[in-house]
Amino acid sequence: MSSKNEILAILEKNRGSAVSGEAISKQLDISRNAVWKNINTLKKEGYKISSVTNKGYALEIENDIISEQGIYANMKKPEIAKILTYKTVDSTNLEARRIADGKAENMTVIVSEEQTSGRGRLGRSFFSPANSGIYMSVILRPEKIGANPVLITTAVCVAVLRAIKQSTQLNPQIKWVNDLFLNNKKICGILTEGITSIESGSIEYIISGIGINFSTLSDDFPKDLQNTAGSLFGNSDNVSISRNQLIASIIENINSITSPLKAESFIDEYKQNSMIIGKDIVFIKKGQQFNAKAIDIDSTGGLIVEMENGQIQTLNSGEISVRKI
Numbered sequence: 554m555s556s557k558n559e560i561l562a563i564l565e566k567n568r569g570s571a572v573s574g575e576a577i578s579k580q581l582d583i584s585r586n587a588v589w590k591n592i593n594t595l596k597k598e599g600y601k602i603s604s605v606t607n608k609g610y611a612l613e614i615e616n617d618i619i620s621e622q623g624i625y626a627n628m629k630k631p632e633i634a635k636i637l638t639y640k641t642v643d644s645t646n647l648e649a650r651r652i653a654d655g656k657a658e659n660m661t662v663i664v665s666e667e668q669t670s671g672r673g674r675l676g677r678s679f680f681s682p683a684n685s686g687i688y689m690s691v692i693l694r695p696e697k698i699g700a701n702p703v704l705i706t707t708a709v710c711v712a713v714l715r716a717i718k719q720s721t722q723l724n725p726q727i728k729w730v731n732d733l734f735l736n737n738k739k740i741c742g743i744l745t746e747g748i749t750s751i752e753s754g755s756i757e758y759i760i761s762g763i764g765i766n767f768s769t770l771s772d773d774f775p776k777d778l779q780n781t782a783g784s785l786f787g788n789s790d791n792v793s794i795s796r797n798q799l800i801a802s803i804i805e806n807i808n809s810i811t812s813p814l815k816a817e818s819f820i821d822e823y824k825q826n827s828m829i830i831g832k833d834i835v836f837i838k839k840g841q842q843f844n845a846k847a848i849d850i851d852s853t854g855g856l857i858v859e860m861e862n863g864q865i866q867t868l869n870s871g872e873i874s875v876r877k878i
Contacts, residue, residue: 623797707854738783
């Protein structure tokens with residue numbers, strides 16, 4: 554790790570409190586002048602660092618630049634994941650594919666400040682502006698999680714929900730199968746992809762992509778999304794956590810819920826936080842639209858619905874909307 558990143562790690566661990574240049578110098582075995590130069594470099598990169606005479610340097614509380622050091626500093630067990638951060642990528646899922654092809658470890662995490670070609674389900678794009686969202690992908694190895702990969706989207710959805718609830722005073726709800734909603738607007742989408750070996754036909758690795766609108770303002774969304782998309786803190790001045798803190802919590806919750814992956818450890822929680830159970834819905838199957846009532850979630854994350862003729866069906870994938878009466 555470079556001296557600059559080591560200094561950033563120290564400041565992140567002491568966020569909001571001053572650390573003397575002398576203390577940093579001794580800890581890293583570099584000169585006071587080197588500390589000063591690296592601090593100035595960090596400031597030029599956008600980090601909000603205050604310099605207080607006779608006290609030292611402090612990373613300000615409101616600083617919200619995503620960094621590996623900032624994420625690790627907020628994890629109880631940083632060794633559980635390998636984190637790679639970027640200023641911009643086309644898509645964190647695509648970057649994860651490129652890395653996974655090189656035999657990346659389980660719980661390798663790719664995080665970017667921006668996506669130029671963010672991807673959602675069913676070929677849709679995911680709006681991913683710089684500095685206001687969390688765009689991350691987690692590489693999981695089937696042999697490490699020890700369960701049916703079909704459960705991954707459901708499990709990651711619960712992990713993200715837990716992280717948000719643990720880190721904020723907010724209580725999003727789950728819209729089957731992969732979205733989180735707050736105040737009836739989508740604030741998070743999850744895209745899970747399994748990569749299969751041509752030779753064996755088995756899944757070699759799973760990539761779970763997570764996109765969260767963290768502080769995106771309502772007016773900043775494209776016009777066609779303004780009525781349906783929201784964010785955790787977009788319309789509030791009371792941002793209680795940094796993105797690094799929430800990312801750290803998400804990583805820890807994903808690791809916990811997938812080590813090993815057992816449906817009984819999260820399906821009830823998924824159901825309890827569902828926004829559609831008991832609601833009249835519309836779903837599309839084989840190009841045809843159907844009306845039904847969502848009545849339950851099964852042990853594999855499938856949505857159990859009651860058709861208008863009373864027939865019971867289980868949906869394992871697809872797109873639904875709540876029917877307006």
